[in-house]
Amino acid sequence: MASFSTTRLGRYEIRSQLGAGGMGEVFLAWDTELERTVALKMLHADVASDQQRMRRFVHEARASSALNHPNILTIYEIGQADSARFIATEFIDGETLRQHMQSARPKLSKVLDIALQVASALAAAHEAGIIHRDIKPENVMLRRDGIVKVLDFGLAKLTEQVGTVDTQAPTRTFFKTAPGMVMGTVLYMSPEQARGLTVDARTDIWSLGVVLYELVAGRLPYEGTTTTDIMVSILEREPPPLSRYAPEVPTELQRIISKALRKACEERYQTVKDLLQDLKDLKQELEFAAKLERSTPSALNKGAMDTRSSDQPMVAATMKPLIVLLASGLLIGLIVIAGYYFWSKRSGQSAPSTSYVAPSQQRLISTFPGSHAAASFSPDGNRIAFVSEVDGVSQVWVKSLTEGDPVQLTSDEAPASRPRWSPAGDEIVYVRRLPGKVSIYAVSPEGGTPRKIIEGGRNPNWSGDGKRLVFERDYDVWTTNRDGSDQRRIDGVPPTDFLAADRMPAFSPDGSAIALFQNDKGPIGDYWVVPVSGGEARRLTFDHIYGGAPAWTPDGRFIIFPSQRAGSMTLWRVPVDGGRSEPVLMSAGEDTEPEISRDGRKLIYTNTRNSHILMLTDAATLQSRELKESRVDMVDPSFSPDGSRIVFFGVNQEGDIHIHTIGADGKNLAQVTRGKKERNVHPQWSADGSSIYFYQFHPTVSFRKISVQGGESAELVQGWEWGTHNGARVDPQGKRIIYSKIDRGFVAATMIRDIATGTETAFSLPLRHARWSHDGQFIVGTDVPGRNWKLAEISICAVEGDACRKVTNGYSPHWSHNDTRIYFFPFTDSDGESLWAVSREGGDERKIMDLRPLHPIGQFFDVSSQGQIVWMQYRRGKNELWLVDLSHQ
Structure with a gap:
């Protein structure tokens, strides 16, 4: 091939050497015809004489040239001159990700920016049927303007069906690999790649997960002194938690990286698009958190209540904000945006302030197997009732918040929903739902045979004294005695035309009013308060947005509610006497079904990533x-x-x-x-x-x-x-x-x-x-x-x-x-x-x-x-x- 002393190769004038690798060298050159700077990749002489390596070289160029994406290196030409085979590509004025990592550990915002661009490049490649198979910091370059470029599709593999990535289908390679033949850099190999098995797009997801871990932790997740040691680590060991090396890392980023590094590929992200979406969500939530924190005025400690419409800016100018928290242990990347003084004095007690929620005060309750929702506190706040599926059917369960396993209360063919613990502690009401038929039942927290209270009712909630229930039937809201007698329709509830409306009514602590979500515009709506004795309903929010079940603070001053008013379903609060809505907390996913313990010292809610x-x-x-x-x-x-x-x-x-x-x-x-x-x-x-x-x-x-x-x-x-x-x-x-x-x-x-x-x-x-x-x-x-x-x-x-x-x-x-x-x-x-x-x-x-x-x-x-x-x-x-x-x- 041409030596470094060669000054010209066809129409290219060689200016300097940029680098060298196992297959060849890379030179900075000038395209004399198109008058632009290019990079020339040329093979070593011994490689050029090897037919298999030549095929690999050509197929790398073809794989890359088939992709048109701003984060993938652009191929200009595949050529031959003076007996040398070369590829002419765009010149990247910048540094490799490896060089960038060696200079300093990147900030979180930079990590996410790099990850998003690499994932975007891989998504385009996978959609074209191409798997990279060698994602590592050396194959990622950062331009000086911040654009990321993915290089070297030398190990690229073309899937059977171009245009889709079938994660289960076999693939045909640009170059044949015999069973057991390992290609790629060992430190970034997926378990299936390390075993020499057939790989699909999920191998790139693993490798990107390794790179992300290294960016955040400053070290690799799998290490060893020999290649064998590294492979054993990849195949058999779990990486240390990121919080060991980066305590400030959001839990959501830990979840994303952990999912990318699942050893069983069917448990990993199934497409890089899913990974890309989670990264985008996290980035947006962090940016929104920072925006809210910057926009919070210093006058928040003065204590005056702003009573402007909730259409005004969302952070009150007179409330005490939460410091944004990005520490390990928060709710799936929980970002506590702003917390406030929910309630002050109740029955002579000093109620807790929520002006700051430390990471140690956030914890996942449902660490046991399954999916769990709709939690309700026992009167003493030490236990919860909730629903979880058994053989695909939701049942009512109870669990201590301090110790012990959950206990199943119902075993029914009909799904159960919305369990609510009575103030006296003796019963839990819930909805039993069959196609075309819903009923309200009650069951003892200790188990036993459930009893029917109301036929045709749904979404029950207790009054503060435990004597009555509020519930929905068809388009109306009703109250009843706990045995189902003395049913009364509440006048003044705003009408709705939406067939699937669920208002989720909730009694005020003193039993005088009902808070509910009103679907007055199809599936979207706002929160209202309606007097139980009749009278004019009052609208609390003016968002015209998706919502859910509201909850009262124990002093009756605020409503805590889920809302999509900031783009994702998160928890907010609004003063019952009028005023603007304010964020309580925000997280990745959807936060719904809030409930506050009777002493005001605990808040529980459901988080879902739908x-x-x-x-x-x-x-x-x-x-x-x-x-x-x-x-x-x-x-x-x-x-x-x-x-x-x-x-x-x-x-x-x-x-x-x-x-x-x-x-x-x-x-x-x-x-x-x-x-x-x-x-x-x-x-x-x-x-x-x-x-x-x-x-x-x-x-x-x-x-x-x-x-x-x-x-x-x-x-x-x-x-x-x-x-x-x-x-x-x-x-x-x-x-x-x-x-x-x-x-x-x-x-x-x-x-x-x-x-x-x-x-x-x-x-x-x-x-x-x-x-x-x-x-x-x-x-x-x-x-x-x-x-x-x-x-x-x-x-x-x-x-x-x-x-x-x-x-x-x-x-x-x-x-x-x-x-x-x-x-x-x-x-x-x-x-x-x-x-x-x-x-x-x-x-x-x-x-x-x-x-x-x-x-x-x-x-x-x-x-x-x-x-x-x-x-x-x-x-x-x-x-x-x-x-x-x-x-x-």
Whole structure:
């Protein structure tokens, strides 16, 4: 090959040597034709004469050149000159990650930045069917401007099916490796690679995990004096916890790295995209924590309460903040953003302050096997009741917070949920749920036969004196004696039209009021307080966002509640007397179901890391595939007229709700609406696919239209809220809107509005979920006779003449792509556990698919012109119970 003294190689002028390796040397050169600086990689003479190594050299170049990604080294040319084979690549003005690590241990923000860019590069490679197989600090370069480049695909391996990474499928290599042949740098090898087994994309995930560990700890997770020692360590030993070398590391980063380093590849991250998403989430949460800490004024110690609207900035200017904590032992990367003085004096006792929650005061309660949720304290705060699955069915359990194993209380075929411990300590109420049938039961904390309290009730909660329960039935909130007698509906609860509404009512400590989450705009809403004796309800938040079960502080001054107002489901508080909402704590995943012990010294809640997935199912074959996975909802998906794109709404990291589109192939995700503090929901396509109609709840209350390309939206009708003018849909001609007028959660009338003139006409049947046929001549919708959902009927009505006929019983009807059949949910299946279809003439009614194994979210779905069904799936992560100990505050 050309020696270093060679000054020219073809059109390249060699300037200096950059480095050398086992296969060749790298030179800095000048491309005289394109006038740019390049790097030339040339083989040693003995390597060039080896056919297998030559194939490896060429295949490295081909593998790299097939990838077009900002974090992957760009290949310019594969060439030969003066008997030398070379690759011309972009020149990286910077240093290797190894050199960077030797100069100083990187800060956490730098570690995450590097990890995100490397993971992004690997995600692109894996999607192209290419596995790197030699990720190590020497193969990662950092440019001076901060851009990371992944080098050397010399060990790259092409998967069988280019375009996807099948983690179980065999692979074919660019160069053949005999069984037992080990390729790659030993210190960064996965267990399967060290054994010489067939590898897939998960081997790169392991290697990246090793690099991440080394970046954080300043040392390798697996070490030894010989190659054999290192391999034994990789195959048999667990690395020391990161906290030993970096006490400040977030627990969430420890979890991410530990999952990447699972020895069994099926227990590891299955795709690098999953790892990349977790890293992005952690980075965003840390940035949000820092932002909140910087924005907290020094006047917080002055003690005056700010009573402005909760639409104002989220951190109160008069409350005492928590120091941001990033130490080991916190909730899965728990970042305690801000804590406050929850309650002061109660019955003469000095209640603890939550102005600072130290790492030692956070601990995981559910360290035993399984998934656990919905914890409730015993009266003395020393035990908890919760639910956990047994053979796939949720049962009620109790456990001491100090010692001993959990004890199972129920053994039922029906799933249990929402256990609540009575103030007297003698009973635990819970919900027993079967398809189409829910009931409230009670069981002794010591076990025994459960007793039924109420048929048809759900989400029970005790009054402070333990004499009464509050619960939900259908659309109303009720109270009852603990034996089920003297049931009273609470007047003044704001109406909702949302069928799947769960208000999660909770008694105030003195029993005079109920706090609840009000779904007044479909699945989103706000928190309210309603007097038990009747009277006007008061709205506490104005977020129009997803929420859950609220909890009162023992002095009755604050409500603790989960909210997505900051982009992820986390815990907040709001003064009952009015004022802005303030963050309590934030973590990776979703924080829900808070409860505070009666003495105010403990807070417990559920943390879950869920995924939401847009799914596409072929109605004929029932074959399903994933389009997109996200940590936040992608709600109310709808096909464009030609079936090529899907529109939906979702929450961004700032807590805003916007309209997005994505290709039916899962590519080209695009945000349509923009703007701070906007709430844009329930989108639908225009007939020509050029525009999108949607509701806006903030900053305006209106029904609007926007180009699919984005830009300024236009108001079609002012003052329309989902809760009062429900289910608006524009006809295929773009001239009329059908919608439902809502009164106390039920349809008072179904109206057709002329867009140009504003004139309206009413249908004879009050339909909800009304949808136009594709020719605009018929309407299908749900009629609820006597406001009894169990009698709900699906009817088809002619637009002209208003003639209607019943098709079947059920709800949420959708036309098939050719209008010959109706898809719907039956009311024997109230949780939307299966999808059915019926002929538009009635009859030929059949079950299309069982949705229970797929965990669908709500009843939002759509059918394309090609007979594809799009819907949102819920991939449940493991629920964990976490305790905040406030006794030392």
